[in-house]
Amino acid sequence: MTYESTTHKLNLTGAEISTILYYLDEVSSGWVGKHDEDSKRGNVDRIYAELQSVTDNYFAQFEEAN
Numbered sequence: 232m233t234y235e236s237t238t239h240k241l242n243l244t245g246a247e248i249s250t251i252l253y254y255l256d257e258v259s260s261g262w263v264g265k266h267d268e269d270s271k272r273g274n275v276d277r278i279y280a281e282l283q284s285v286t287d288n289y290f291a292q293f294e295e296a297n
Contacts, residue, residue, distance in 0.1 A: 245286065245289065248282050248285060248286060249286070251282060252279060252282055252283065252286075255275055255278065255279050255282075256279075258275075259271075259272055259275045259276075259279075
């Protein structure tokens with residue numbers, strides 16, 4: 232296994248996740264091209280979806296508790 236193919240666990244605050252999502256939006260909005268597995272946009276889309284799911288899950292659990 233390599234560093235690039237290993238899944239890593241990170242401890243990020245909600246503000247840090249939001250910052251990353253914001254910058255991913257800004258940078259990737261200028262990219263034009265296909266959305267395949269090997270494209271930069273494809274990688275960014277997968278990262279974005281993973282981070283967004285953390286945010287979505289947090290708010291879903293918060294709503295369930297209230």
